[in-house]
Amino acid sequence: MSLLSETERQFESYGAKTRSALIGGAALAVLAAGWLFWLEPLTEEIEAAQSRAARLQSRIAAVNLRALNRELARVKKQNLELRETLQKADAARRFLQSRASRLDFIWFDQKRFLDMLDKVLRRSVTLGLRIDLFESRPAAEAISPLIEKRAHVHIEGAGDYGQILRLLRYIESFRALLKTDSVRIGLDEQGETHFRIDFDSYGAKP
Structure with missing residues (x-):
């Protein structure tokens, strides 16, 4: 007698409720196995995507930070140049006012x-x-x-x-x-x- 025939004979000897429970358990086991088979690669793919997204975000942040630093440096330089220009203009204005006050008699x-x-x-x-x-x-x-x-x-x-x-x-x-x-x-x-x-x-x- 084959193992399959023996398993069928034993299964037939169980009552209806027992057979239903065994069938349900087997179905759940199959479902669980299939779920695990499908979920594990999906989880790995999600983790890989999250890792890629984190690396991309890091790159974007780094690039934006460098660009921002360059822009800040440019604006700071412009402000210094503008301040220097204003100081020179103010000095020239005071000089001209001084000269004008001394030459107003003409x-x-x-x-x-x-x-x-x-x-x-x-x-x-x-x-x-x-x-x-x-x-x-x-x-x-x-x-x-x-x-x-x-x-x-x-x-x-x-x-x-x-x-x-x-x-x-x-x-x-x-x-x-x-x-x-x-x-x-x-x-x-x-x-x-x-x-x-x-x-x-x-x-x-x-």
């Missing part, structure tokens, strides 16, 4: 000119000089391609000789383009010292 300003005349008249009174005539008239005479005469001032009066010289030095002390045209000092018949001062005011051409 421009003829009517208000500043009238203020100067008022100060000259007040100083004459302070020095005890008698002013008989104080006049100014506009002028427009080119002296050079850049400079032109803008006004002429004429002063006549009398007083102490030393005070007349002090007034003259005061006029020449102004930060302005002034040129003394003529100075005349003399005595009249009564022995009084008279003077005449003529000077011109200049300015850069607008």
Whole structure:
């Protein structure tokens, strides 16, 4: 008797419930074996895919980090260059402002000119000089391609000789383009010292 026949005979000798249980168990065993046969390669494939994904993510992160570092370095360099440019521009601005403040006298300003005349008249009174005539008239005479005469001032009066010289030095002390045209000092018949001062005011051409 073959092993298969003996197994069939033994199986037939079991009751219906036992046979059903054995059939169910065998089916589950077959299913489990098939599941394990299919699941194990699938698990390995999933793990391999996860490993590849991790390596790819690592590469992407590394590449992006390098690119980001390069970009940050470029931006930092641009910022430093911009800061240096701004510092140079600010230094140049301060230099030009300083130069402009020192050269502002080359421009003829009517208000500043009238203020100067008022100060000259007040100083004459302070020095005890008698002013008989104080006049100014506009002028427009080119002296050079850049400079032109803008006004002429004429002063006549009398007083102490030393005070007349002090007034003259005061006029020449102004930060302005002034040129003394003529100075005349003399005595009249009564022995009084008279003077005449003529000077011109200049300015850069607008």
